Amino acid sequence: MRDKLEEKLMGALAELRAGSTDLAPCGSSVCGLLQRSFAALSDPSPTSLNTAASLATTFLRLADEKLNSYPYKDVPLCWRRLYTDAVLLGALAKLQQVEKEIEERKRGLRRTIRDLDLAIVVAGAPGEGREDLVLRLISMVQAELGSLADSVDAADDRPSKRRRVSSSTGRPTSPLPSPYIHRSLAELPSLPSFLLPTSLPAHCAPFIVRKPALDWPAVEKWPSLGYLRQVAGEGRVVPVEVGEDYTKEGWGQRVMEFEEFLRSLEEAEGDLRDAEQPYPTPATTDDGSPALPSNQLSPPDDAVKHSSRHILYLAQHSLFRQFPSLLRDVPIPDLVYSSPSTDGTGKPYEPPATEDGYILNAWFGPGGTKSAAHTDPWWNCYVQVVGSKWLWVAPPSCSPYMSAFGAAPSSTPDKTTDVGPPNEATGSAQAEQYMTNTSSLDVTVPPPQPSTSSSADGKDTKTSSPYPPAFLARVEPHARQAVLEAGDVLVMPPRWWHAMYGLERSFSVSMWF
Numbered sequence: 001m002r003d004k005l006e007e008k009l010m011g012a013l014a015e016l017r018a019g020s021t022d023l024a025p026c027g028s029s030v031c032g033l034l035q036r037s038f039a040a041l042s043d044p045s046p047t048s049l050n051t052a053a054s055l056a057t058t059f060l061r062l063a064d065e066k067l068n069s070y071p072y073k074d075v076p077l078c079w080r081r082l083y084t085d086a087v088l089l090g091a092l093a094k095l096q097q098v099e100k101e102i103e104e105r106k107r108g109l110r111r112t113i114r115d116l117d118l119a120i121v122v123a124g125a126p127g128e129g130r131e132d133l134v135l136r137l138i139s140m141v142q143a144e145l146g147s148l149a150d151s152v153d154a155a156d157d158r159p160s161k162r163r164r165v166s167s168s169t170g171r172p173t174s175p176l177p178s179p180y181i182h183r184s185l186a187e188l189p190s191l192p193s194f195l196l197p198t199s200l201p202a203h204c205a206p207f208i209v210r211k212p213a214l215d216w217p218a219v220e221k222w223p224s225l226g227y228l229r230q231v232a233g234e235g236r237v238v239p240v241e242v243g244e245d246y247t248k249e250g251w252g253q254r255v256m257e258f259e260e261f262l263r264s265l266e267e268a269e270g271d272l273r274d275a276e277q278p279y280p281t282p283a284t285t286d287d288g289s290p291a292l293p294s295n296q297l298s299p300p301d302d303a304v305k306h307s308s309r310h311i312l313y314l315a316q317h318s319l320f321r322q323f324p325s326l327l328r329d330v331p332i333p334d335l336v337y338s339s340p341s342t343d344g345t346g347k348p349y350e351p352p353a354t355e356d357g358y359i360l361n362a363w364f365g366p367g368g369t370k371s372a373a374h375t376d377p378w379w380n381c382y383v384q385v386v387g388s389k390w391l392w393v394a395p396p397s398c399s400p401y402m403s404a405f406g407a408a409p410s411s412t413p414d415k416t417t418d419v420g421p422p423n424e425a426t427g428s429a430q431a432e433q434y435m436t437n438t439s440s441l442d443v444t445v446p447p448p449q450p451s452t453s454s455s456a457d458g459k460d461t462k463t464s465s466p467y468p469p470a471f472l473a474r475v476e477p478h479a480r481q482a483v484l485e486a487g488d489v490l491v492m493p494p495r496w497w498h499a500m501y502g503l504e505r506s507f508s509v510s511m512w513f
Helices: 002-018 020-026 029-044 046-067 079-098 102-121 129-156 218-222 225-232 260-276 299-306 323-331 394-402 425-435 469-474
Strands: 207-209 237-242 252-257 311-319 358-365 371-375 380-387 388-396 480-484 489-492 497-500 507-513
Touching: 002 020, 002 079, 002 129, 002 394, 020 029, 020 079, 029 046, 029 323, 046 079, 079 102, 079 129, 102 129, 102 237, 102 323, 207 380, 218 380, 237 260, 260 311, 299 311, 323 507, 394 469, 394 497
Parallel strands: none
Antiparallel strands: 207 489, 237 252, 237 311, 311 358, 358 507, 371 497, 380 489, 380 507, 388 480, 388 497
16 A cells, blocks of 8 residues: 555656746756755655655745735746645655654644645646646545544544534525515526627626526535535635625635534534524515515624624635536536627627636635625626525616725726735725725615605605615616525626625535636
8 A cells, every 4th residue: 555655656756847847937046956855755764755845845935935925916927836836745745754643643644735725725736737736645645644543443443433424404594584675686587508698688687597507416415514525525724704794894814624614604503593583584576586675674694693703704716626526516507608709788808818718616605694796807607506695786887886995986997807805914994995896885784765654744754874875876776686596597797796695504606707
């Protein structure tokens, strides 16, 4: 078994060595030390492996310093590549090293898995074959961890104590009521294969198709946290948002073990179960969609506040690069490959400049997660896989009245550059400076509707509102709302304002195309 592992490690080392010329822009000193580290890894003696591990740490610190010296989009490719190769070198050294203390080795192996995940999350694992090599080494390290656990169980001569695996489904608690639905979003009977906004007016605005993804493997499997644990394996880490809303003070980001994140979902649902109140069943419109009274403020905030824990949200993350086996559960609709020629308004359109022509992201969190009203520059095919979400949309023409961060109240930039939460710093100060594609208004609060009642003197009563008058006059009449359920698909043109609110544990997949 050990001989087979060493054979795999030497093969991985050969792959690393073959691509090392791409690091020439990092400088001759780095390249010289790389050759030294390759030689050290080829010699399995403890001294050589310690040298290789020390050099890998030096490379990683240098690369991390360089990554933090630039805005991320401006980081020279060679430093992201050095970060990745440093992590790979460290993993090769760790797998060959031998520690006497089993617990010490287990801790070291878990740190190695974390570093390998961060090579994808932080550096993007650039370079031919690098991402695949990262994933293969993660599997090797996890296998080594498993063998250590087996050896401990055998030494103890008793059955291993296995962690209880959750069989939780997508609806362990009652969904939170949707904030309001004043005007329902359009629905189409089937998901088109092509978008024809120039000839079909329905394709010029967001629309929902109910249940076309209901037969996806993801809809069946992803409600099970046990399945997700099995896919991930031991020690994996993911980036999460900490806090309900990335536009508010106190919001932040952290890297945490995927297992810890899954436990946080179970704990959040336990809090809601313990604190559930007899909310009234929402009224419905003729078509069966929820329609809460306009004066009923959203109760989800109150329910969420029963828990003292921060909301953790795995948002806008390319999770499928870390867990590629999940891609088997997500058939990409033909629509995503349709290459629309316009943006829905007749203007020329450019899809994402990726190899596949689309960007795939995961959105996974408990009830109470918020995505503030914002715009994106691409068409979006948004699939609700698990749970339900409340959705709010408004057309691009509403931009001057959306009170965007960093923009004057009466104007908005012609071109947005931010397509998601900030990656550096935290809270509303960051929002104020950068997020010109994000509204400072909380659209989950129901706007007042024209009153049908009158006061004693015969005059119409007025309801106070947290919204500016321009929003009520120019945005509210054009806004639409809906609730997305498991299997539903939302299709949305570029630059439409949209906000989301998780009504329960929710797993969604966005496909920008």
